[in-house]
Amino acid sequence: MLEKVSNNVEMIKLNHPHTFNKNDFPPLAMALGYFDGVHLGHQKVIKEAKQIAESKGLKSAVMTFDPHPSVVLGKRVQQIEYITPLEDKIRVIEGLGADYLFIVHFTPEFASLLPQQFVDDYIIGLNVKHAVAGFDYTYGKMGKGNMETIQFHSRGSFDFSVVPKLSADGEKISSTLIRSVIHEGRVDAIPSLLGRHFSTAGVVAHGDKRGRTIGFPTANIETPDEYLLPPTGVYAVRIFSRDQWHHGVCNVGYKPTFKEKKAKKPTVEVHIFDFSEDIYGETATVEWHLRLRPEQKFSGIDALVEQIGKDKQAALDYFYTD
Numbered sequence: 353m354l355e356k357v358s359n360n361v362e363m364i365k366l367n368h369p370h371t372f373n374k375n376d377f378p379p380l381a382m383a384l385g386y387f388d389g390v391h392l393g394h395q396k397v398i399k400e401a402k403q404i405a406e407s408k409g410l411k412s413a414v415m416t417f418d419p420h421p422s423v424v425l426g427k428r429v430q431q432i433e434y435i436t437p438l439e440d441k442i443r444v445i446e447g448l449g450a451d452y453l454f455i456v457h458f459t460p461e462f463a464s465l466l467p468q469q470f471v472d473d474y475i476i477g478l479n480v481k482h483a484v485a486g487f488d489y490t491y492g493k494m495g496k497g498n499m500e501t502i503q504f505h506s507r508g509s510f511d512f513s514v515v516p517k518l519s520a521d522g523e524k525i526s527s528t529l530i531r532s533v534i535h536e537g538r539v540d541a542i543p544s545l546l547g548r549h550f551s552t553a554g555v556v557a558h559g560d561k562r563g564r565t566i567g568f569p570t571a572n573i574e575t576p577d578e579y580l581l582p583p584t585g586v587y588a589v590r591i592f593s594r595d596q597w598h599h600g601v602c603n604v605g606y607k608p609t610f611k612e613k614k615a616k617k618p619t620v621e622v623h624i625f626d627f628s629e630d631i632y633g634e635t636a637t638v639e640w641h642l643r644l645r646p647e648q649k650f651s652g653i654d655a656l657v658e659q660i661g662k663d664k665q666a667a668l669d670y671f672y673t674d
């Protein structure tokens with residue numbers, strides 16, 4: 353299935369076994385990886401493919417998979433919460449200027465392809481003339497293919513480049529590292545790994561309508577389950593709504609001051625500064641800047657309201673003080 357998502361990137365969804373052949377595509381320089389987050393290491397791989405495409409007169413491409421292999425392969429840790437769910441990943445890759453984006457439906461059958469079959473069908477078979485991957489990229493059944501075996505598996509049909517490890521503070525920048533930093537609430541450390549702030553998109557839904565009665569109306573953001581969320585607590589955030597960014601303060605949590613029983617999922621609610629528009633039903637993106645404190649159970653409304661006032665001031669100080 354060919355689907356045009358923008359003027360720039362041609363998106364191709366592949367189901368195994370796919371029925372494309374070489375002639376369906378121009379000669380390609382292709383970046384290979386799963387790319388959850390499209391972090392700085394991933395960006396290096398994708399940019400390298402773009403540069404090679406330009407210098408060799410090829411079109412640039414990215415190949416990714418969906419869902420995450422660990423969901424299908426039933427590993428102990430099931431990767432179901434993404435830094436960038438597929439839609440977000442597409443948007444970021446599009447922003448990097450790739451010409452083609454191949455999204456391979458990751459199934460047990462696809463996962464059981466021998467490394468040579470993967471290279472034949474998904475690299476040589478898609479007219480790739482230059483493959484680019486990171487130093488630790490693996491392919492084929494049990495990840496048996498790697499950047500040393502690729503020379504042999506290429507059958508001389510394409511060149512390849514290996515991108516060396518990109519580290520931050522001595523540690524490899526990886527999706528796993530970024531997930532653990534978000535889990536710890538250290539959202540302020542994310543830009544040095546992701547190259548941008550971590551963000552979460554959702555739809556603005558109705559809450560209990562208590563917020564406006566206590567002087568702090570909030571937009572409740574319903575986020576799809578597949579999004580990774582920072583831990584419960586209060587955050588300085590920016591929120592994108594109706595084509596504009598606003599500053600605000602966000603509570604991720606269960607509102608223990610008011611609720612005896614813990615809900616299944618925490619709510620994400622943002623008090624947007626200097627804002628009184630009705631945005632129910634609209635899409636909004638929360639951009640996480642700094643965790644200010646954990647969520648607490650207060651003795652009553654007055655104590656909570658006093659604390660939210662302090663949270664607001666802390667967020668304003670963060671955004672407006674150099």
Ligand SMILES: Cc1cc2nc3c(=O)[nH]c(=O)nc-3n(C[C@H](O)[C@H](O)[C@H](O)COP(=O)(O)O)c2cc1C
Pocket residue numbers: 559560561562563564568570572586601602603606607608609610621622623646647648649650656660663664
């Ligand atoms: C900045 C901020 C911090 C908050 N901190 C807490 C908290 O520590 N404990 C708590 O029970 N509720 C906290 N809340 C949630 C409020 O209880 C909630 O916004 C209020 O009850 C309105 O909820 P509603 O939108 O469902 O009507 C916080 C809300 C905001 C905006």
Ligand SMILES: Nc1ncnc2c1ncn2[C@@H]1O[C@H](COP(=O)(O)OP(=O)(O)OP(=O)(O)O)[C@@H](O)[C@H]1O
Pocket residue numbers: 384385386387388393394396397484485486487488489515516517518519524525526527528529
């Ligand atoms: N820090 C990095 N430096 C260079 N290349 C990287 C780096 N991180 C990932 N890559 C490369 O980017 C591509 C996509 O990486 P991939 O999505 O497999 O995961 P990752 O970021 O290493 O995360 P994890 O292993 O934690 O799931 C691969 O080719 C990989 O080798």
